[in-house]
Amino acid sequence: MASTYDPRMLPLAAFARSGAALEGTVPLADLPRLRAQSAVEPLETAAQFRATGSERFDTTGRPQIWLHLRGSCRLTLECQRCLRPAEVDLEFERDFRFVANEALAAVEDDESEEDVLVFERQFNLRELVEDELVLAIPLVPMHPSCPETPRFSVADPDFDAQAPESPHPFAVLAGLKRRSSPD
């Protein structure tokens, strides 16, 4: 049963072999690296995830441990256009394959479409969810359209319409006087 697994200590091999699934919710308060990106104090925000394990066999018949993982979280970031808080939906969906050691992971990750990670008997799924959500944060977060026009970035058309310096009334008067005075 899915609920018997602890996402911080997932027994990867058994999870994959039995084709188990685990879904859950992690409060943002428990995801420090994601929380650090938040523009506001996260009160009720949480990340959702769903993981499915599977055992597959390579061409030589050796079993491989796979994990299909998807996750999502709504995070409040600072809009880089208007500098106001903007809610951004982060999500990812990826396949992971586990190998015996770092060296193999480094080589095979480059060659594979799936992400290759080092096998751990007790795998911290929660950390992987956080890693992927941090990667899903846009480099330049922005509102699709900002709630208000930023104050100083747009020229006011009325201001421009006020013609190039209308002459001061006294200056006009002075001009008239000069014109009427005999030369």
Ligand SMILES: [Zn+2]
């Ligand atoms: Zn904005």
